[in-house]
Amino acid sequence: MKREFWFIVGSQFLYGQDVLDTVDARAKEMAAELSKVLPYPLVYKVTAKTNKEITDVIKEANYRDECAGIVTWCHTFSPSKMWINGLANLQKPYCHLATQYNKEIPNDEIDMDFMNLNQAAHGDREHGFIAARLRLPRKVIAGFWQDEKIHKRLSDWMRAAVGVAVSKKMKVMRFGDNMREVAVTEGDKVEVQTKLGWQVNTWAVGDLVKEMGKVTEAEIDALVAEYEANYDIATDNTAAIRYQAREEIAMKKMLDREGCRAFTNTFQDLYGMEQLPGLASQHLMAQGYGYGGEGDWKVSAMTAILKAMGENGNGASGFMEDYTYHLVEGQEYSLGAHMLEVCPSLAADKPRIETHHLGIGMNEKDPARLVFEGKAGKGIVVSLIDMGGRLRLIVQDIEAVKPILPMPNLPVARVMWRAMPDLTTGVECWITAGGAHHTVLSYDVTAEQMRDWARMMDIEFVHITKDTTPEKLEEELLVKDLVWKLK
Numbered sequence: 001m002k003r004e005f006w007f008i009v010g011s012q013f014l015y016g017q018d019v020l021d022t023v024d025a026r027a028k029e030m031a032a033e034l035s036k037v038l039p040y041p042l043v044y045k046v047t048a049k050t051n052k053e054i055t056d057v058i059k060e061a062n063y064r065d066e067c068a069g070i071v072t073w074c075h076t077f078s079p080s081k082m083w084i085n086g087l088a089n090l091q092k093p094y095c096h097l098a099t100q101y102n103k104e105i106p107n108d109e110i111d112m113d114f115m116n117l118n119q120a121a122h123g124d125r126e127h128g129f130i131a132a133r134l135r136l137p138r139k140v141i142a143g144f145w146q147d148e149k150i151h152k153r154l155s156d157w158m159r160a161a162v163g164v165a166v167s168k169k170m171k172v173m174r175f176g177d178n179m180r181e182v183a184v185t186e187g188d189k190v191e192v193q194t195k196l197g198w199q200v201n202t203w204a205v206g207d208l209v210k211e212m213g214k215v216t217e218a219e220i221d222a223l224v225a226e227y228e229a230n231y232d233i234a235t236d237n238t239a240a241i242r243y244q245a246r247e248e249i250a251m252k253k254m255l256d257r258e259g260c261r262a263f264t265n266t267f268q269d270l271y272g273m274e275q276l277p278g279l280a281s282q283h284l285m286a287q288g289y290g291y292g293g294e295g296d297w298k299v300s301a302m303t304a305i306l307k308a309m310g311e312n313g314n315g316a317s318g319f320m321e322d323y324t325y326h327l328v329e330g331q332e333y334s335l336g337a338h339m340l341e342v343c344p345s346l347a348a349d350k351p352r353i354e355t356h357h358l359g360i361g362m363n364e365k366d367p368a369r370l371v372f373e374g375k376a377g378k379g380i381v382v383s384l385i386d387m388g389g390r391l392r393l394i395v396q397d398i399e400a401v402k403p404i405l406p407m408p409n410l411p412v413a414r415v416m417w418r419a420m421p422d423l424t425t426g427v428e429c430w431i432t433a434g435g436a437h438h439t440v441l442s443y444d445v446t447a448e449q450m451r452d453w454a455r456m457m458d459i460e461f462v463h464i465t466k467d468t469t470p471e472k473l474e475e476e477l478l479v480k481d482l483v484w485k486l487k
């Protein structure tokens, strides 16, 4: 859908019409110039001088689906009591861009007229006070509006705000329940709908099997041609590939019919299906759908959200699971994979379609799946857990490497990484915080974006970095436990 952000500039009548005209012209110019470098248009709305102008534009921002957030700035002084009624009702993400039209103080030209026109330095402080006083979740970005650093930070925030919009409309289709007896994949679906907007509901596996029966050979031919165009075929078991295509087409039809952009299934409930969807789920993820194995609807929805926050609205993010460790000194790594379903957006090279026996679950036939190595590079892993009464988002910085072993008999896609601050301390921190074995691994969404997203969604945020120690983390979690009980 079309998305944009609204630029709202604060001022007042005190300075006279000439100043207001200048502010208006500059705001227009800045929005137009910034729109050329930002991932979404920044639309200049108003230089607001009254309570009514602010209240009206915020009411409109709340109502308009295409408005994904507001960016405010005070070129001149804008007395903040006039912002209270509007801001108190704001329901969209909010960024305060503390910038200035001019970069330099002009040595000869500067006089009191210049000072009155260019006073963001104190206008933005008055504006910041009222947001602090109202306890509004907001992002503050300070710097010269033409600097690339500012463009990058504003772009990142915009993408996080789009993650908020996607979250609020999120619908998850569950095929079957969670894997029996597993705790961390459970959660309060009423709470996530209230807090994050997610609609999480179940559809019968039998309905999917029925839908699979309606898929035509021509539809399968077309999808197999797409597989052949994107992947190397490393199996002569074409029946298995065609079966996965049938599963994908049926799932996609059901997802699209219901407006769902995420789904789950479980190997314990495949009644009427010959194979666990492998290639099918992987290719759906490549198209931006979220997926969670073993009924993990939280990781499924988060996968779809991180994908939407990434480059071009479908970035390099995917469902992941910590599987096994390499604990050789100096070469400590986590090996992540899943029994089939790893998103090809994480791949370093062109994935291969292979078929192998899968012992877990009720697979009558060998499922086709994409096999590849993950890319090297910096990334994050993300886990959303239900703490009972609140949600906690845990983000850990990681450094992915080219897998140090070829592992020729491992029949699934694999990613290898070092968790921060180092593997074992990182594992201690992750386990202390209660992070799940399922995560979203992302190469292009940053921890700062996830922090912004968590702030906008009003949930707890824990970040494990190169500087985290288990001792500091334990104290942080203790304080947060108290804070979130009071909130």
Ligand code: MN
Binding pocket: 293, 294, 321, 338, 438
């Ligand atoms: Mn799993």
